[in-house]
Amino acid sequence: MSKPSVVIVGGGITALAAAFELSGGAAGPSEDSPRIEIIEAAATFGGPLQTTTFGDRLMDVGPDGFLVTRPEVVQLAKDLGLESELIPIAASGASILLKGKLHDLPTGLMLGVPTDRKQVDEMSGLSKKARKAAKKDWRSPRRLRVGDDISIGSILANKLGDELAYQLIEPMIGGIQAGRINELSAKSLFPALYNAARQGGSLMKNLASAMPEQRSNAPAFMSLRQGVGSLPHVLESILRERKVILRTNTPVTRIRAVAAGAYEWEVDTESTTTSANAVIMATPAGVTGSLTAMIDEALSKLQTVRTAATAMITFEFASASLQLPQHGTGVLVPLRTEWTGRGSLLTTAITFLDRKWTNLQRPESTVLRIHVGRSDDQRYAKYSDDELSDRILKELAYILGEAPTPLRTIVSRWTAGLPQYAVGHERLVSEARAVSEPLNLFLAGNSYDGVGIPASINSGRLTARQVLRAIS
Numbered sequence: 334m335s336k337p338s339v340v341i342v343g344g345g346i347t348a349l350a351a352a353f354e355l356s357g358g359a360a361g362p363s364e365d366s367p368r369i370e371i372i373e374a375a376a377t378f379g380g381p382l383q384t385t386t387f388g389d390r391l392m393d394v395g396p397d398g399f400l401v402t403r404p405e406v407v408q409l410a411k412d413l414g415l416e417s418e419l420i421p422i423a424a425s426g427a428s429i430l431l432k433g434k435l436h437d438l439p440t441g442l443m444l445g446v447p448t449d450r451k452q453v454d455e456m457s458g459l460s461k462k463a464r465k466a467a468k469k470d471w472r473s474p475r476r477l478r479v480g481d482d483i484s485i486g487s488i489l490a491n492k493l494g495d496e497l498a499y500q501l502i503e504p505m506i507g508g509i510q511a512g513r514i515n516e517l518s519a520k521s522l523f524p525a526l527y528n529a530a531r532q533g534g535s536l537m538k539n540l541a542s543a544m545p546e547q548r549s550n551a552p553a554f555m556s557l558r559q560g561v562g563s564l565p566h567v568l569e570s571i572l573r574e575r576k577v578i579l580r581t582n583t584p585v586t587r588i589r590a591v592a593a594g595a596y597e598w599e600v601d602t603e604s605t606t607t608s609a610n611a612v613i614m615a616t617p618a619g620v621t622g623s624l625t626a627m628i629d630e631a632l633s634k635l636q637t638v639r640t641a642a643t644a645m646i647t648f649e650f651a652s653a654s655l656q657l658p659q660h661g662t663g664v665l666v667p668l669r670t671e672w673t674g675r676g677s678l679l680t681t682a683i684t685f686l687d688r689k690w691t692n693l694q695r696p697e698s699t700v701l702r703i704h705v706g707r708s709d710d711q712r713y714a715k716y717s718d719d720e721l722s723d724r725i726l727k728e729l730a731y732i733l734g735e736a737p738t739p740l741r742t743i744v745s746r747w748t749a750g751l752p753q754y755a756v757g758h759e760r761l762v763s764e765a766r767a768v769s770e771p772l773n774l775f776l777a778g779n780s781y782d783g784v785g786i787p788a789s790i791n792s793g794r795l796t797a798r799q800v801l802r803a804i805s
């Protein structure tokens with residue numbers, strides 16, 4: 334009897350992790366392992382996980398690290414024999430640009446949200462009104478009706494006031510998601526905040542009691558010595574050894590249910606058709622929604638999950654020519670921050686890359702990464718790479734006080750961007766899965782179960798286990 338066949342559409346980290354698990358995980362393939370085929374539209378696997386050379390540095394042009402308060406990346410690194418490649422983050426803390434000056438962010442915030450009114454009291458750059466709002470939440474908190482889901486912005490603005498919500502907290506949460514807190518789902522993206530608001534009473538006190546205990550020396554983030562991009566690279570070569578069929582430059586054009594016979598699905602590209610007992614859709618929700626729209630309305634609705642395109646401009650500067658804040662891994666910039674130029678700043682954050690990662694440190698030069706682009710701010714997209722670099726150098730001069738001529742520059746644009754989990758996201762996803770899973774059609778990836786590398790790996794591996802149960 335021929336082996337069952339599984340097709341994975343999309344070849345990002347979710348798909349690679351799913352194929353690794355389907356082909357036996359750490360133990361490797363067995364007689365029962367299915368035939369596995371990954372079909373990826375782009376020229377390479379791994380989506381934004383890409384490493385390149387930047388002078389004498391190996392530099393990630395996409396994600397540069399991952400959270401290790403979740404176990405998934407470390408576990409996968411162990412399974413791949415990459416444990417000795419893991420490097421901990423080398424610095425902590427950050428500054429924020431308020432009223433034209435840099436101010437240290439207090440420690441003990443949860444995703445940017447204060448968990449003690451003292452943090453607000455002691456921080457410079459905030460108004461008396463903001464301090465009063467924090468005091469009110471601490472002493473006589475506002476009531477807030479929280480239904481089945483609510484935006485992160487509604488919770489924060491109602492409980493802590495506009496200044497803390499939009500000036501202090503949005504730069505962190507909105508920055509990670511490249512979105513606006515007024516649109517993002519608290520239930521899906523920040524369950525601790527959602528639960529704290531539902532509990533009633535002081536938001537900050539509720540969050541403080543939900544704070545995970547920080548093991549004193551344990552780093553919260555890690556990276557890989559050869560770059561985060563080495564993760565898909567190593568996975569790809571292991572999957573090749575395991576005889577997984579790996580196809581790039583091949584967009585999937587159609588998914589068809591088969592009425593009768595040994596297989597449930599046929600997956601079409603421009604020139605091929607692959608039969609499958611199960612299909613894992615590891616593409617962005619918008620793509621998945623359009624490829625499966627004819628199957629059911631609930632799947633078609635996945636097309637409503639928008640993505641936010643972003644770009645990152647990385648500069649190498651001579652160390653001697655740059656004055657950075659003494660501490661921290663970077664600077665956050667609130668949206669619509671005015672400056673000496675026209676309009677507001679494009680910059681949403683600056684990362685001091687070589688403060689974070691020791692493998693990037695050189696005595697003679699420093700690497701800085703500037704982030705631009707949000708769901709509702711695509712102004713950067715009209716600039717060419719050279720124009721964008723020029724504009725960002727002027728913004729850097731305003732934010733840091735100076736910006737010397739860079740020794741090297743690289744601009745990376747992420748048009749597929751980050752999925753935006755709008756209010757009601759969880760329901761949208763569970764309705765789509767209720768239709769697809771009984772048909773052996775599975776939805777995996779960062780459009781559904783959390784944004785970020787750990788959540789994507791988890792989604793890929795869990796979905797693979799579900800598939801193995803379904804086809805056994």
Ligand SMILES: Cc1cc2nc3c(=O)[nH]c(=O)nc-3n(C[C@H](O)[C@H](O)[C@H](O)COP(=O)(O)OP(=O)(O)OC[C@H]3O[C@@H](n4cnc5c(N)ncnc54)[C@H](O)[C@@H]3O)c2cc1C
Nearest residue numbers: 343344345346347373374380396397584585778779785786
């Ligand atoms: C700029 C940027 C910085 C980030 N920084 C971090 C970070 O520091 N830490 C962190 O943990 N996370 C970070 N993330 C998030 C993290 O990278 C993602 O959550 C994760 O990579 C998503 O993986 P995925 O496989 O689910 O999706 P993707 O990587 O998007 O994979 C989906 C794949 O589907 C393919 N595809 C699309 N259409 C078709 C089609 N018709 N047929 C076949 N294939 C198709 C695409 O080409 C793509 O390769 C960042 C993301 C971006 C964009």
